[in-house]
Amino acid sequence: MTSEQLRAFLQVAQEGRFSTAAKGLGLSQSGLSRQLQSLETELGVRLLVRTPAGAVLTDAGERFLPHARRALEALFAGTAELEQLSGIPHGPLALGSLHTVGAYLLPDLIAAFARSYPEVRLRLSESLAPELEEGVSRGVLDLAILSLPVRRADLVAQKLWEEPLVLAVPRGHPLTKLGRAVALTEVVEEPWVVIPGMTGTRALEAACEARGVTPRVVLETDNSEAMRRMVERGLGVALVPELMTRDHPAREFDIVQVVPGGPRRQVALVHRGEGYLTAAARAFKKFIVEHVRKQPAIRSAEAQR
Structure with a gap:
């Protein structure tokens, strides 16, 4: 029995679909099936x-599930202790991230990390915060970058930064021509592109409730890049993290600031505790904290508080 087999089983049990589980593990569906068949044969x-x-x-799968979790956790804890002896970060590192962070912060960061730690094999999975929390808790992910609050009591969170949400609107939109920041209650009747459950969506729903109107949602998506592209095509407006606007001159949308006191999001690095962190995970944790402190856009977001 191998850790790869246990990871495969736990991922499918979590996702409920082979295609989603295979993507999360960076495997083909046939490769995932082979891992599970080998485990079942054994x-x-x-x-x-x-x-x-x-x-x-199956009934056998339900009974085996908690044992598989504990076995993988014990293996991770033992590996972490041995890696502390060598002190050299190496081996696999499973990182989870919000889509916005994966697209707008991690490319430069991961490239720099790979140059500093060439022996670490990093795997990135992007999802929404609840799925990322679940992945860390189950041991499928070593670390995850997600928005606060963290709902699971068994996880440790270290805040990385806080940033305001801004309005992304199609080029030339009337809101752009106002030349000022707007309150959400002013714009609730706009057509909206949203990601359900996100900070911006909850803020929009609260503003609509205050005005006594129903949000005019023209599209729901689970992907920030899809949301951005829909705004660029003129489908509607969206509340997006300021991180997404850092290179906005190269993009086909305008930005309208929300008045001070508007919605913000807090982004944190989450894990199961120091005892579960491998040398590679500890190295990445330290690396991202130092990297974020050097980011002008993130520092300016903090300065606006």
Whole structure:
């Protein structure tokens, strides 16, 4: 039995679909299936059954699930202790991230990290905050960068930065011509592109409730890049983190500031505790904290508080 087999089983159990689980692990679906088949052959039982609705745990799978989690956790803890002896970061590092952070902060950061730690094999998975929390808690992810608050009590969060949300609007939109910041209550009747459950969406819903209107949502998506592109095509407006606007002159949308006191998001690095961190995870944790402190855009966001 290998850690890869246990990771494969836990990921499918979490996601409920082979395609999503394979993507999260950086495997092909056939490669994922081979890992699970090998595990089932070794155990002599079926753990999962494929159905039209997705992957379903068998009774044996339900019984094996908590043991698989504990086994992988014990393996991670033992590996972390051994790596502390060598002190040289190496091996795999599973990192989870919000889509906005993955697209606008991590490319430069990961490239610099790879140059400093060439022996670390980093795997990046992008998702929404609840899925990232679950991945860290299950041991599928070593670290995750997500927005606060963290809902799981078994996780440790270190705040990285705080930033305001701004309005992304199509080029030449009337709101751009106002030449001033706006309150959300002024713009609730605009057509909106939203990501359900996100900080901006909750702020919009609160503003609509204050005005006694229903949000005019023209599109829901789970991807920030899709949201941006829809705004660029004129479908509607969106509340986006300021991080997404750092290179906005090269993009086809305008930015309208929200009045002071408007919605903000806090971004944190989350893990299960220092005892679970490998040398590679500790190195990345230190690296990102130092990198964020050097980011002018993030420092300016903090300065606006």
